[in-house]
Amino acid sequence: MSVFATxxxxxxxxxxxxxxxxxxxxxxxxxxxxxxxxxHPLSRAAARGQKARTRLAPQLAELRTKHxxxxxxxxxxxxxxxxxxxxxxxSGCLPSLLQLPAFFLxxxxxxxxxxxxxxxxxxxxxxxxxxxxxxxxDALADGGVFGxxxxxxxxxxxIVAVVATFTYRRTKRQMAAAPMTGExxxxxxxxxxxxPVLSFATLATVAVVPLAAxxxxxxxxxxxxxxxxxxxRDTPVPMAQL
Numbered sequence: 001m002s003v004f005a006t007x008x009x010x011x012x013x014x015x016x017x018x019x020x021x022x023x024x025x026x027x028x029x030x031x032x033x034x035x036x037x038x039x040h041p042l043s044r045a046a047a048r049g050q051k052a053r054t055r056l057a058p059q060l061a062e063l064r065t066k067h068x069x070x071x072x073x074x075x076x077x078x079x080x081x082x083x084x085x086x087x088x089x090x091s092g093c094l095p096s097l098l099q100l101p102a103f104f105l106x107x108x109x110x111x112x113x114x115x116x117x118x119x120x121x122x123x124x125x126x127x128x129x130x131x132x133x134x135x136x137x138d139a140l141a142d143g144g145v146f147g148x149x150x151x152x153x154x155x156x157x158x159i160v161a162v163v164a165t166f167t168y169r170r171t172k173r174q175m176a177a178a179p180m181t182g183e184x185x186x187x188x189x190x191x192x193x194x195x196p197v198l199s200f201a202t203l204a205t206v207a208v209v210p211l212a213a214x215x216x217x218x219x220x221x222x223x224x225x226x227x228x229x230x231x232x233r234d235t236p237v238p239m240a241q242l
Contacts, residue, residue: 001116009027028106028132028216036219047228049087111210130149130153131149132211134210160221163222
């Protein structure tokens with residue numbers, strides 16, 4: 001964690017001429033972008049896998065018709081089809097899983113008063129009037145919703161709500177365009193129905209974690225929305241579902 005703290009501090013020094021007192025917050029956003037850039041190849045692979053699964057939808061439908069009364073045989077036949085076509089049903093999870101260590105590092109970095117036995121100087125930095133180590137409850141207690149820190153959180157909530165709404169609507173349209181893809185494996189149907197609303201869970205995350213971790217989450221969520229538009233730009237999205 002000391003190495004990560006040094007990285008953030010050095011990056012903040014480089015950004016200080018541009019962002020002044022908010023340089024550390026800017027450094028967190030840049031670090032998040034670097035993490036997302038590092039896992040982008042996996043996101044591209046996940047997109048290719050999703051397109052391949054969509055392409056296999058007719059064959060999956062045939063398997064469901066043939067083995068619909070035998071769940072175990074259906075699952076085995078589905079996995080055999082994936083193996084034959086070299087498609088991983090779990091490839092879409094890897095980008096999210098690999099980001100978790102960076103998120104937890106950011107969370108602990110701005111939750112601990114000491115790092116390596118020394119006082120955590122990063123806790124003295126802020127984004128405008130909101131301390132990077134503070135939480136939304138602290139902002140409400142110090143000035144309320146319309147106080148300096150409260151307005152910072154209000155802006156983050158607004159960004160998350162816009163991105164979540166965009167993601168929700170786009171995901172629903174894509175599911176409508178390829179309704180078979182949600183039933184490729186037992187249990188995947190329920191997961192697919194839940195996926196569109198998961199974006200709104202980010203609102204709760206931003207409200208309870210330190211502001212630095214919230215910046216990571218907001219930046220990563222926004223990156224994901226833009227990245228998916230780019231990676232799935234050739235996937236049909238029916239406008240009638242708007």
